[in-house]
Amino acid sequence: MAETPLVELNDISIAFGGVQAVDHVSVYLYPGEVVGLLGHNGAGKSTLIKCLSGAYRMDSGEVRINGERAEINNPRDARAYNIETIYQTLALADNLDAASNLFLGRELTTLTGLMDEGAMEAETRKVMGRLNPHFQKFSSPVSALSGGQRQSVAIARAVYFNARILIMDEPTAALGPQETRMVADLIEELKKQGLGIFLIDHDVHQVKELCDRAAVMKNGKLVGDVVKVDDVTTDDLLGMIIAGKAPEGVAA
C-alpha cells in the first residue's frame, strides 16, 4: 500500500509508576482496514489505544493522522480528529437516557442555546433504528438496559458522528451470539465506508475473521511484527499471545 496511513502510532511509550505499560510500540492503520490488537489482560493493548483516544498522555512517541503529526492531549482533541472510541467499560452515564449518552459532550442546541431534547431523541431513534431495531427504551436511564442494549448505545455514539477512525475495545465481550453477529456486520459495513478500525479482542477466531492485520502485545511490547491474518493460523496467533514467539518468516 503506497498511500499514507490514516493513523501512525510511532514508538509509543507510557509508564505508570515503575511499570512500563507500553514499551516503544509502533502500529499503523490504513483507511478501510481493520487492525486487531491481541494479547492477555495487562498486555498493554487498551493502554496503547487510550493514547490515541486521548484518555492517557503518552510519555514518548508520536501520533500521525494522515501523515501529519497530531497532538492528542485529551478526549476532546481525539474527537476533533474524528477518532471515536467504544470503551470496554462502555463509558456510559448510567443515570442518563440513551439520547443523553449518545450526544454527551456534543449536545444539539436550539437558537436560544438550550439543549434541543426533541431533536436529540429523534436522531437517537433514527440511529438506534438502524443498529438495534428492537430498542424501545428511549426514556429509561441506561442503567435499566440489558448488556446488549447498552453496547448498542455505546456503538451508536461512536458511529453517529462520522468517525474516520474507530477504536473498539472488546466490543462483543458482553454480547450473545446474535448481537456479536450484528457487530461483525457493522464492522464490515464501516470498513466499506473507508473507516479505519482498531479492534481490541481476546478471541483469535474473531480477529481472524474480522481483521486484515493483527498485532500481538505482551508485557507492553509488540510480539514480532504486525501480521496479515491470512498469513497465519489461529495457532500461530495463540502462540504469539501465550509464548510471545513470532512465527517464522511472517511479516506484513
Added chain:
Amino acid sequence: MSDTATHDTGADAGDGPPKGQKRGLFASLELDMRLLGMIGAFILIALIFNILTGGRFLTPRNVFNLTIQTVSVAIMATGMVFVIVTRHIDLSVGSLLATTSAVMAMLQTEWLLQIFGLPLGHSALPWLAIAGGLIVGTAIGAFNGYLIGYLTIPAFIVTLGGLLIWRNVAWYTTNGQTIGPLNETFEKFGGISGTLGTTWSWIFALVAAAAALYGLWSARRTKQGHGFSVKPLWAEGAVGALIVAAILGFIWMLNSYEIPQRVLERDFEARGEVLPEGYTAAYGLPISVLLLIVVALVMTVVARRTRLGRYIFATGGNPDAAELSGINTRLLTVKIFAIMGFLCALSAVVASARLSFHSNDIGTLDELRVIAAAVIGGTALSGGIGTIYGAILGALIMQSLQSGMAMVGVDAPFQNIVVGAVLIMAVLIDIIYRKRTGDT
C-alpha cells in the same frame, strides 16, 4: 417545572411507568411519584400540626412566616443539589453566607460611604452592596472549586477548612460587631418589609399560571412534532388544572394575611396622612419568595435544558464517562462551586435583610440545614440524582417541622432530635423506594 414526566430522565429520578403494564390513573398522568410523595409528606405534616395547634398552623399569617423563613436555606439548597449530584459536599455554605453578609453590611454602612463618598441612604448603596456581595461569594466559591477540581483536594476537606476560615473572616471583617440597621431598600429582600401587595400578587399568579400552561402546551407540541407519544388530553388538562389551582391557592393564602391596623396607622402617619376608616391591606407575595421562585426556575432550566446541567448529571452518574466524552470535569467543578458561592451571597441578602442587621452568628449551622434539605428532597449522596424542586420542598418540610414543633411547644432539644431523625428516615425511605422501583 411543567414537564416533569418521562422526557427528562436526566434530572428526573422518579421516572415513568414500567413497560408492558396497563396504564392506570397515575401512569396516564405521568406524574413524578417522588414529587407526589414529598408533597404528600408535606401536606400530612401541615395537617397534623394544624390539628395539634388548633388551627393556628395553616393560618395565612403562619404560611407567610413559613415561606419567608424557608427562603434562605432553600436558595442555597438548590445549589447544593449540583454539588451533591457531582459527588461533592459543601460544608462552608453557612460561613460563606456570613462572610458575604458581612461584606454587604460593611459596604452599605461604611466602605462605600468612605470610598465613593456616597451619603447614607443613597439609592445606589443597596445595589452596589449586593453586587459586591455576589462577586465575593462567587469568587470564594470558584476558589473552592479550583482547590477541589484542579488541585484535587477532597471537597469535604476544602469546605471543612472553609467552614472555619469564612466564619472567622466574617468575624474579622466586622470586628465581631452587629452591623445595622441596613439600608431600607436592601431590607425589602428580607420578607415582611418587602411584599408585592394584593394586586401585584394576583398579577404574578395569573402570569405564573399562564406560563405553566404554556409550558405544558409547548412541551406537548414538541413531543408531537417529533412523533413521540403524549399523554391523553384529559390527563394533560388535569395536571394543568392542578398546577393552576396550587399557584392561585398559594397566592390567595398570602393575600389573605392582612397588615395589622397599627402597622397601617404607622405607615400612614409616616406619610403625614390619617388612616381612613375601614381601610385594610394585605401583604401578598414577599419579594424574597419571588426571588426564590426565580432562582428555582433558573436552576431548573440550568439542570435540564443546558449543557452545563447535563454535564453535572453525567459527571455525577459516571465521572470517567464524562471525562472520556470530552467534558472538562475540572472546570465543571469550579463552575458548580462558583454557583454555590453566588447562591450563598444571594441567601445572605435575604437572611440579613430579614433580620435587618448583620450579626456575627448569621448562618450558623446552615450548612447542615442546606445539606439536609437537599437530601430530604431526594438528592443522592452517591451522585447523579437530584432535583431542584425536591431540595426546595425538603427545605420547606424541615422548616415546617421546626416551626410547627415550636408552635406546639415541643422543647428545643426535642425539636432538633426530631429533625435529625426525619433526615435519617427520609434517606431510608428513599433507599427502599429505589430498591422497589429498580432505580439506581
